[in-house]
Amino acid sequence: MTDYTLELRNVSKTYGDFTAVDDVSFAVPKGAVYGFLGPNGAGKTTTIRMILEIIKPSSGEISIFGSSSALEVRDRIGYLPEEKGLYKKMTAWSIIAYFATLKGMDRRSAKRRAYELLERYGLKDFADSKTEALSKGMGQKVQVLASIAHDPEFVILDEPFSGLDPVNQEVMEEVIRDIAARGHTVLFSTHVMSHAERICDQIVLLAGGKKVLDDTVENARMVIPRKLRLESASDLSFLDRMDQVLRMVPIDERGDAIPEGSGPAGNLWDVHLSDKAEPIDVIEQCLKEGIHLDRFDYSPPSLHEVFVHLVGDKAKEASFR
Amino acid sequence: MRAIFLIALREYAENAKTKGFWIGLFLFPVIIFASIFVQKALEESTPTRHFILVDQSGLYGTSIREDIAKTYRSDVARALGEYVQDHGVNSVEQHLPDPEKLSADLLDGMMAKAESVMGPEMDAMFTPAGIEVMLTQMATASGGLVEDRPPFEMPKARFQEVSLPIEYDADLPIDELAKILRPYLKGEKTITHDGEQIQLFAAALLPRDIQESIDRPGMAGLLKMAADQESARKAEADGEAIARKGGQFWAANLADADLKSRIQRSINNELHHTELVLRGLDADAVAEVNETSLSLSSLDPKKDEGKEEVSMADKIRQWAPVGFVYLLWIGIFTISQMLLNNTVEEKSNRIIEVLLSSVTAAELMLGKLAGIAGIGITMIGVWMGSLITILKLSSGPEAEIPNVLLDVLLGSGLIYWFVLYFCLGYLLYAGIFLAIGSLCNTIKDAQNMMGPIMVIMMVPLITMMFIPKDPNGTLATILSWIPLYTPFTMMNRAAADPPMFDKIGTLVLLVCFTFFTLLMVGKVFRAGILRTGQPPKFRELLTWIKS
Numbered sequence: 001m002t003d004y005t006l007e008l009r010n011v012s013k014t015y016g017d018f019t020a021v022d023d024v025s026f027a028v029p030k031g032a033v034y035g036f037l038g039p040n041g042a043g044k045t046t047t048i049r050m051i052l053e054i055i056k057p058s059s060g061e062i063s064i065f066g067s068s069s070a071l072e073v074r075d076r077i078g079y080l081p082e083e084k085g086l087y088k089k090m091t092a093w094s095i096i097a098y099f100a101t102l103k104g105m106d107r108r109s110a111k112r113r114a115y116e117l118l119e120r121y122g123l124k125d126f127a128d129s130k131t132e133a134l135s136k137g138m139g140q141k142v143q144v145l146a147s148i149a150h151d152p153e154f155v156i157l158d159e160p161f162s163g164l165d166p167v168n169q170e171v172m173e174e175v176i177r178d179i180a181a182r183g184h185t186v187l188f189s190t191h192v193m194s195h196a197e198r199i200c201d202q203i204v205l206l207a208g209g210k211k212v213l214d215d216t217v218e219n220a221r222m223v224i225p226r227k228l229r230l231e232s233a234s235d236l237s238f239l240d241r242m243d244q245v246l247r248m249v250p251i252d253e254r255g256d257a258i259p260e261g262s263g264p265a266g267n268l269w270d271v272h273l274s275d276k277a278e279p280i281d282v283i284e285q286c287l288k289e290g291i292h293l294d295r296f297d298y299s300p301p302s303l304h305e306v307f308v309h310l311v312g313d314k315a316k317e318a319s320f321r
Numbered sequence: 322m323r324a325i326f327l328i329a330l331r332e333y334a335e336n337a338k339t340k341g342f343w344i345g346l347f348l349f350p351v352i353i354f355a356s357i358f359v360q361k362a363l364e365e366s367t368p369t370r371h372f373i374l375v376d377q378s379g380l381y382g383t384s385i386r387e388d389i390a391k392t393y394r395s396d397v398a399r400a401l402g403e404y405v406q407d408h409g410v411n412s413v414e415q416h417l418p419d420p421e422k423l424s425a426d427l428l429d430g431m432m433a434k435a436e437s438v439m440g441p442e443m444d445a446m447f448t449p450a451g452i453e454v455m456l457t458q459m460a461t462a463s464g465g466l467v468e469d470r471p472p473f474e475m476p477k478a479r480f481q482e483v484s485l486p487i488e489y490d491a492d493l494p495i496d497e498l499a500k501i502l503r504p505y506l507k508g509e510k511t512i513t514h515d516g517e518q519i520q521l522f523a524a525a526l527l528p529r530d531i532q533e534s535i536d537r538p539g540m541a542g543l544l545k546m547a548a549d550q551e552s553a554r555k556a557e558a559d560g561e562a563i564a565r566k567g568g569q570f571w572a573a574n575l576a577d578a579d580l581k582s583r584i585q586r587s588i589n590n591e592l593h594h595t596e597l598v599l600r601g602l603d604a605d606a607v608a609e610v611n612e613t614s615l616s617l618s619s620l621d622p623k624k625d626e627g628k629e630e631v632s633m634a635d636k637i638r639q640w641a642p643v644g645f646v647y648l649l650w651i652g653i654f655t656i657s658q659m660l661l662n663n664t665v666e667e668k669s670n671r672i673i674e675v676l677l678s679s680v681t682a683a684e685l686m687l688g689k690l691a692g693i694a695g696i697g698i699t700m701i702g703v704w705m706g707s708l709i710t711i712l713k714l715s716s717g718p719e720a721e722i723p724n725v726l727l728d729v730l731l732g733s734g735l736i737y738w739f740v741l742y743f744c745l746g747y748l749l750y751a752g753i754f755l756a757i758g759s760l761c762n763t764i765k766d767a768q769n770m771m772g773p774i775m776v777i778m779m780v781p782l783i784t785m786m787f788i789p790k791d792p793n794g795t796l797a798t799i800l801s802w803i804p805l806y807t808p809f810t811m812m813n814r815a816a817a818d819p820p821m822f823d824k825i826g827t828l829v830l831l832v833c834f835t836f837f838t839l840l841m842v843g844k845v846f847r848a849g850i851l852r853t854g855q856p857p858k859f860r861e862l863l864t865w866i867k868s
Contacts, residue, residue, distance in 0.1 A: 085671045104323075
């Protein structure tokens with residue numbers, strides 16, 4: 001039996017007629033880095049708040065460290081909320097130390113830990129500055145550090161990357177990897193797929209309050225067919241007859257599909273492969289036919305594409321509601 | 322418990338760092354200090370008032386001059402007393418036996434005694450040599466004077482007569498004299514006195530026929546009044562200036578009427594004296610009669626038998642609660658406002674979420690209440706401490722009011738009631754402010770909701786001055802039973818011994834009301850604190866409270 005840090009069973013949250021979270025179940029194993037994905041308004045923040053027992057679910061069960069109440073195990077949890085804010089008049093170190101003491105650390109070690117963390121993540125010079133003097137990105141880093149200062153076994157980060165420049169996004173990834181390296185569990189939400197792709201073991205995809213996907217990153221990629229991009233002046237129609245090829249789509253220079261009947265197909269094609277097919281099968285076939293290929297591109301589908309494929313319509317709908 | 326303590330500690334530390342807190346802390350003692358010492362300084366800085374006295378009748382000049390001299394001599398006597406007090410060897414321990422006796426009555430007594438400083442043998446005493454003698458005599462009571470003392474300085478005269486410039490004839494008609502003196506009185510010209518150029522403050526002009534304008538009772542008086550009115554009407558009809566009769570007092574400064582009333586009093590005393598003598602009474606007997614007096618003592622039926630005299634302390638005790646009410650009001654609302662601001666800050670920048678993932682809403686609320694209460698107690702403590710210190714510093718036999726105030730502050734039970742009502746009033750109002758804070762995302766929202774609260778809050782300030790006059794009246798009683806006003810009104814009434822039923826009843830009601838308010842606030846706080854967007858509708862609020 002796997003040791004789960006967090007388990008959600010049929011959790012729903014309704015506000016009047018509006019269902020923010022609809023029958024969501026998933027489990028985060030101990031030590032995993034779990035990505036919590038979904039478009040705006042998918043119910044990610046609501047779910048996180050329910051996990052932390054800031055709000056109560058309308059139905060369903062949440063178990064965290066085997067406890068039904070996050071408050072009972074709150075000292076083992078670290079939390080970074082989606083909207084970032086700090087006490088303006090407090091210094092960076094004192095704010096980190098304050099939150100650490102609230103989580104049960106004694107004042108002396110909390111202070112030492114605050115300075116340690118600030119130094120490790122490049123904010124040493126700002127340790128004694130009031131947070132109102134910090135830039136937005138620095139303030140956010142301070143807040144992240146505040147949420148992990150007590151070395152929690154389970155860290156929940158709501159949109160940790162938003163508002164950070166690329167360099168600091170990498171620092172943030174490093175923070176998450178550091179936590180994972182200690183065998184601690186991380187659940188973080190984001191809508192930037194590249195981060196999830198790089199650091200997650202597993203992802204949960206939410207859309208319109210419903211769970212759409214819950215799998216490893218590898219498997220998630222399989223959700224959409226793999227594609228080859230070929231360029232050739234020759235006729236490639238023989239490929240369409242192969243078992244391994246699902247279909248051939250003519251595309252233009254920008255990679256967009258050319259709709260049927262809207263002009264002649266050019267030299268560019270997207271070849272959709274079936275599950276069992278390997279890209280090498282296509283190359284072999286081409287060699288056999290003696291076809292000269294000007295271009296052969298293969299890259300596995302990105303999470304971004306998976307995301308758009310799965311929730312694209314819902315996301316658009318949500319953002320225009 | 323630990324979480325509550327940590328939150329309280331942070332609230333305390335962060336608020337204690339704000340400028341507003343320190344300004345509030347120091348402003349109060351500064352104001353107290355200023356109100357005690359500025360008054361004194363103002364008194365001392367009032368310049369000598371120079372005046373011209375022209376008495377053509379020759380009837381009143383002597384008595385006026387004598388009275389002015391008397392005023393100065395009693396000033397000198399008082400200054401000598403203060404000097405001995407300040408520089409006497411034993412004067413530090415020497416406290417007046419009963420500060421309560423140092424009332425306005427005593428001051429009158431001193432004035433009366435000043436009469437005796439007017440005899441010819443006394444003139445010698447107010448020469449520099451005589452003053453030395455007096456000083457030595459007075460100092461023996463204080464065990465001599467200390468060595469390194471500054472020399473005694475004669476006090477500045479409050480009033481100084483200057484003579485009419487010699488180029489003018491004092492026998493000119495009054496109206497002409499007035500015309501001549503006008504530029505001097507308006508400050509356009511200066512007058513020479515003792516070789517110095519000085520500003521003329523006032524001119525008292527008494528005409529030759531001053532006796533004709535004496536107001537008398539009975540038919541004669543009425544006839545005179547009618548004749549005066551008739552002549553005034555005629556003058557108006559003819560377009561002439563109204564002919565003024567009687568003495569005239571000219572002064573450009575209308576605010577300082579001290580000199581005028583002194584001169585007027587001298588004239589009337591002298592007038593009464595001569596009238597009595599005219600009626601065949603012995604001049605010495607009249608003078609003696611004038612010195613006799615009777616006074617009514619104020620007695621308070623509520624005090625112990627044999628000690629019913631109303632003293633200065635009693636009067637202060639009666640009014641001291643007003644000061645306490647004001648402190649209560651300022652204290653409670655200053656810190657409740659802090660609580661409101663902090664809550665809105667936490668809410669608007671979403672720190673609240675992190676806090677709530679670490680502590681429960683109840684812990685957060687209690688921690689905030691406790692932390693800000695600490696601020697309030699510090700503030701009140703500093704205020705009280707500085708008040709007592711200032712009073713102690715300025716007390717002494719010469720300063721009766723600080724003495725009595727100190728006595729009232731420390732001796733009566735008012736201070737305990739004050740602490741009790743401060744705590745309860747704070748919890749009640751802080752609770753309400755906390756609920757408002759939890760519902761608002763911005764200070765602007767909060768201010769909108771504060772509007773009605775402000776109106777409710779103004780009531781104790783308005784009634785503050787009326788209640789001591791009728792402390793157990795209907796208005797006071799009704800207000801006492803409204804929990805929102807109980808702390809203020811009962812504090813206001815505290816000195817007047819309100820009925821036990823009111824005291825205990827309102828207290829119980831207040832405690833219960835505060836308790837239930839805090840319970841409700843807890844619910845509103847929990848539901849409101851995470852809410853974003855618009856503050857909730859009233860109906861929504863009710864469902865939260867019911868849940």
